[in-house]
Amino acid sequence: MDYEKSLEDLEKALLELREENKTVPIIVEGNKDIAALRKLDMSGEIIRFNTGMSIPDFCDMISQKYNSIILLTDWDRKGGYLCSTIKKNLESRVTCNTKYREIFAKRSMIRTLEGLPSWIETLKKKVRLD
Numbered sequence: 532m533d534y535e536k537s538l539e540d541l542e543k544a545l546l547e548l549r550e551e552n553k554t555v556p557i558i559v560e561g562n563k564d565i566a567a568l569r570k571l572d573m574s575g576e577i578i579r580f581n582t583g584m585s586i587p588d589f590c591d592m593i594s595q596k597y598n599s600i601i602l603l604t605d606w607d608r609k610g611g612y613l614c615s616t617i618k619k620n621l622e623s624r625v626t627c628n629t630k631y632r633e634i635f636a637k638r639s640m641i642r643t644l645e646g647l648p649s650w651i652e653t654l655k656k657k658v659r660l661d
Contacts (some may be wrong), residue, residue: 534661537638538654544634545571545651548601552576555628557601558593558617563645564603570607570648579608580604580613600640606636608610 552575561581568577603612618627641650
């Protein structure tokens with residue numbers, strides 16, 4: 532793995548995500564994901580999916596409030612299922628951006644959003660050591 536390239540791509544994606552999050556909400560799975568994004572300086576609205584609501588009810592609520600969202604579920608099996616199901620439920624009602632989820636999945640050796648801040652720190656250390 533090219534640590535320098537990974538770090539560069541992740542930091543670029545985070546910069547774009549911070550900017551986009553000023554006007555577009557991010558949907559995550561749980562509270563630890565929200566904490567991770569706040570640690571990465573996201574200042575916009577972050578919506579937690581795991582509130583006990585069914586996927587269709589959650590999507591109805593989202594579609595009534597927003598025209599577009601950023602879907603940032605974990606990139607493990609459960610997160611993949613949630614992402615595709617939410618996206619399918621919001622189809623033709625809300626624009627779903629999954630670009631950042633794909634970049635983080637490709638450029639990190641972790642499977643969860645909550646692990647992203649420490650993964651970035653690890654990459655920074657590896658790049659400095661090389």
